[in-house]
Amino acid sequence: MSYHWNWGILLSPVSTGEPTTYLGWIISGLWVTVSVSLCAWVIALVVGSFFGVLRTVPNKYAAAAGTIYVAIFRNIPLIAQFFIWYFVLPEILPASLGNAFKQLPPGVQFFSASVICLGLFTAARVCEQVRSGINALPRGQRAAGLAMGFTQWQTYRYVLLPVAYRIIVPPLTSEFLNIFKNSAVASTIGLLDLSAQARQLVDYTAQSYESFISVTLAYVLINLIVMSLMRWVEAKSKLPGYIGGK
Template sequence: MSYHWNWGVLLSPVSTGEPTTYLGWLISGLGVTVSVSLVAWVIALVAGSFFGVLRTMPNKRLAAIGTVYVAIFRNIPLIVQFFIWYLVVPELLPASAGNWLKQLPPGVQFFSASIVCLGLFTSARVCEQVRSGIEALPRGQRAAGLAMGFTEWQTYRYVLLPVSYRIIVPPLTSEFLNIFKNSAVASTIGLLDLSAQARQLVDYTAQTYESFIAVTLAYVLINLVVMNLMRWLERRTRLPGYIGGK
């Protein structure tokens, strides 16, 4: 098979008449991927922490709520959840809210549905990491917090969570990386992220290898930045006597 390599195509002006190059398309997609992933990660960390705490509460009803939440978001395929949030949820909302959502610019609709879907999907996995971190602590820590006069929530806030977060930095790193990779699925609902821009570049130039090699390198760069950032965070937050501590 003969293939004509042409890396210069990345610097060529796009044929749509836009004042940019094909490399500019990829950089724009990279910005969308990073933005969606970071906002979704905030949602995942907040929601995952909340439901992770619920899963370890002595109250069985609260623990059951956390269990049902995890079961729902972990057992429905991610691509299905994207279409549910983009197509189904606006129809289930009150007419005024649904119409308002559907009248937003398409780019805003794609972005909003993507961050909510990706954030909640990942939060179910973060929830399990938080739960495992809390349950890995000695039971005496909870008892000590309550004995000092803390309420149940204060015990979690000041005693259990500060320690459990330090323990679960390595698995959280994996989830943080996954959220960048899973963001590529958002292109199925129309979000022009990095992978979508790569496919668009192929459609206009037919330079398949150059497009996807460039995208692969971009994802590798993201992963390297995230891993080094989380490795630094792990060193800064490790506790003596626990996993990773000296």
């Protein structure tokens, strides 16, 4: 094999003149990936929960709204959605809003478009998890809540959702992991996340193995932390008689 390994390149100052090293680029990309993913996860959990509830309420119009949302965001490829949010949406918004977005610093544009796109895409998947969790509960729980004098929304708030969320912790773990991996697609619109920094490092150093191995290890570290966190959440929230309970 003629490849010349040089792990020391990671500690070398970057050739662009910035006061950092190539390892600093990777750490910067790691921070961007984590920031985008966590912000998008907040959107995904809130929006996904809302539409997941809509899909289970006894109102055909509300259920249809949830179904349409899921159909749109799950059936359009993620990379196409990134292009729509970053390139297309500013052009079709009212001129004042579109121009305001275009006048933002490029980094803010990349970050905000990535967070919104990734959050709403993942929300469609979270929606299905929430719907499944609610539908997995005995019908008597909803009836019991209404019989106690709760309104429909109070029944969801105090009776159904607290149990449904505990049931769906394992599938939510998978979605939480996926949002970190899917964030790599944001590099296609210019976001300097982990994958983009890896390609940039290869362009400047030609040390492709070191670059992508470092980034792979960074993703593995993220996954290990997320898995450990979600195992702890699952252990604390499991209920006897349900999935994962004793």
